[in-house]
Amino acid sequence: MHEDNAVAARRLFAALGKLSLGFYPTPFHKLERISEEYGVNLYIKREDFSGTTLFGGNKIRKLEYLLKEARDTGCDTVFTYGATQSNHAMETATAARRCGMKPVLFLGAIVEPKAGDVRANLLLDAILGAEIHILPSLGRSTKDTMAANKELFAARIAELAAQGHKVYDIPIGGSTARGAVGFAEAYVEIMEQARAMGIRPDYLCTTTGSGGTLAGLAAGRALLKDTTTKLRGYQVGKKDPATYGQGIVRLADSVLELLGSETRLAEGAFSITPDYVGPGYEKPYKEANDDIRYLARTEGIFTDPVYSGKAFHGMMSEIRNGTIPKGSTVVFLHTGGATALFSEADIIGDLGELR
Ligand SMILES: Cc1ncc(COP(=O)(O)O)c(C=O)c1O
Incomplete structure (x- = not known):
């Protein structure tokens, strides 16, 4: 990350203006035990700690x-x-x-x-x-x-x-252009935190629903002229990845336009996959729930069965099958949502089983 690009991006965010409704920067730390088990350098960005209530998240x-x-x-x-x-x-x-x-x-x-x-x-x-x-x-x-x-x-x-x-x-x-600006800013924040820790992420992985988070991140990546970090979105709803992806590109470009930047998204600025949606939105499945338990049992961190748990499962599956190669530096953006763990049985599936 070139510092000048980050300074220029921060100027654009400041010119648009915002209220202060969270506790930023959110924490960024390494998941030591999973990193060791799989031979990757896995970090987590804690948007679940955005505040200002216990029930914060990416919004x-x-x-x-x-x-x-x-x-x-x-x-x-x-x-x-x-x-x-x-x-x-x-x-x-x-x-x-x-x-x-x-x-x-x-x-x-x-x-x-x-x-x-x-x-x-x-x-x-x-x-x-x-x-x-x-x-x-x-x-x-x-x-x-x-x-x-x-x-x-x-x-x-x-x-x-x-x-x-x-x-x-x-x-x-x-997920309007104005809302998604928040995640262009988050991208800059993540890369500044990574730089301070002396790392360069190869992958930034997160959940994608209405698409504003991923679009904002892609816009932030463009503002930083970052070509190193692969941005990966795991869908949580059954949408056609092609048209859905095009919508995210348009939204990212409108973020850049709203900010007054001349930059637009380059080809392949991000990738998305529908492979870990399971039966559908708000519908849990065993393999994703197994990884919700795995993250809790290795690192003491909760994800939810609708959003962050499915994305975490997608990312872990790709680490396990080599799509994300060993030795990679990977950041998982935790978008929050753990309140779903206290919702209806239809949403949590088998997570409540005592085993
Ligand atoms: C916990 C959580 N993670 C991720 C998302 C997806 O974010 P986006 O809608 O910006 O794609 C949402 C959206 O509601 C969410 O609640």
Whole structure:
């Protein structure tokens, strides 16, 4: 990493401006035991420690940029969307409350919550006093559920406007160009931490859902003119990797454009794989759960069965099968989400078995 590129990138982030809603830089450390077992140098970037609650995660960086715009445009209410156990929705609700704004959540029930047994993120949403609308998913993806309910959102915005409120509307995952800037900044932060530790990552591996995290990282990589580090995204939903990948390229380019950079993504700036999704979004499977147990039992770190656990399993599978060669320096970006461990049995699968 050339220091000049990092300084120039930091200038662009500062010019856009953000609120301070997390504890940054997040920790970065080596996983000594797994590194030794597999003959790699494996590091972990702890976005699960983003704060400012115990239940932080990757959305806080996006919200720092998004809610700055909400505040600057005089909004007092924040809408967002996700599944009933959405980390993004919960993190948005905490961040909105910190900014004195009211969170309104539209949640698609992929897993139907049980009355009288509200768990995990939905429980936190309730404690935060978010206005919660649960929408039947009818077997559709969260995106399709939301597309089918657009009129409901517009009607609620109009009602609130009539009462003198102004709504800031955040799409699923906070994955707009402005939100994804947070992960361009995270990329610079990771490379600065790596440099301070005297390492050069060969791989940076993470979960990819709505794509903003990966797009932001790819934009950060472009800003640093980094051609050393291979950026690898593990899908958590069954999307066509080609069209999904093109969307991430477009989003990364719009991050660069928003920042006022002339740079655009080079060919092969990142790769994604659908191979570790398993049966689908919010659907656990044994091999991924085995690696959730493995990480906990070797390093004392929790990942979740919907996002970070599947990505960790994907990365470990590629270390085991040599796709990521021995001797590589690998960074796993832990995006948070461990609240899912306290959610419905449909989501955690066999993790609760006493063995
Ligand atoms: C814990 C966790 N990890 C990863 C992701 C995926 O991030 P992105 O939507 O930016 O791809 C999410 C998104 O909700 C998440 O909650």
